[in-house]
Amino acid sequence: MARRDDKAPLDGRTRELLGAYRAELLRWNQQINLLSRRDAEGTADTLIRQCLDAFEMWWLASGAELTAGGALRLFDLGSGGGLPAFVWLAQLKARGVVARATLVEPRAKRAWFLERLTHLPGAPAFEVVASRWGDRLAFGPFGPEAPTADAAVPLEPILFTLKALRLPENTVLDGLGDAEPLPRLALGATVELVRFQPSRGVTAARLARELDIPATGTAFSREEMQFEAGGCRLLEPKAKGAAAAGAAGLLVSRHRLVGARPLG
Secondary structure, three states, X not given: OOOOOOOOOOXXXXXXXHHHHHHHHHHHHHHHOOOOOOOHHHHHHHHHHHHHHHHHHHHHHHHHHHOOOOEEEEEEEOOOOOOOHHHHHHHHHHOOOEXXXXXXXXXXXXXXXXXXXXXXXXXXXXXXEOOOOOOOXXXXXOOOOOOOOOOOOOOOOEEEEEOOOOOOHHHHHHOHHHHOOHHHOOOOOEEEEEEEEXXXXXXXXXXXXXXXXXXXXXXXXXXXXXXXXXXXXXXXXXXXXXXXXXXXXXXXXXXXXXXXXXXX
């Protein structure tokens, strides 16, 4: 079961893992351009802290409830150098959440770097797909034990994280049926999308219009799937002044999968 404690300090293993991740970011930055090359160390520290703070904000607002069953299917789109995916997966692992995670990154060198991260001691498990989201040729069953159409499917919530990509809601959901075979999608499952946003100057209503997020209670279909929209909300960091430098807001939208028609 997932731990449901409030904001918790980093344990020693997680701190050590994130230190190793930071070192890899800096080591490969010159060759792969993972960070700004101007003050790369400061940029790495700021971005890792931003992702840690954003995770805690999400965890308190909806993450602990979403992962109460102890399992999660996670897709990170436009993963780049692993932010937020690597940081969030480390935090989920520390809280006892078993995440089946896919990091989607179309640039080959960055995808290679993400694969390298899986070999860090104590690293959370994840797969890397070197593709653009929704490419039908790039995705397949997750691992060797993907169930058949007749297999019992657990009610596993699905989480999308988007830090650098600005994709409309429909574009994200359209790719789900290609990335996760329909037999694995349990009816009644929650699908949550978390987008990093500026912490000031935006509203949930404005972002919902710009990203075509359906209003609460709306029934809608995408590809082979039918959903009921749960609306969206904007989470803003509580820090003020200098402490808020580099902080990110989060736009969180949630839907429920209410129907799925198998292909063919």
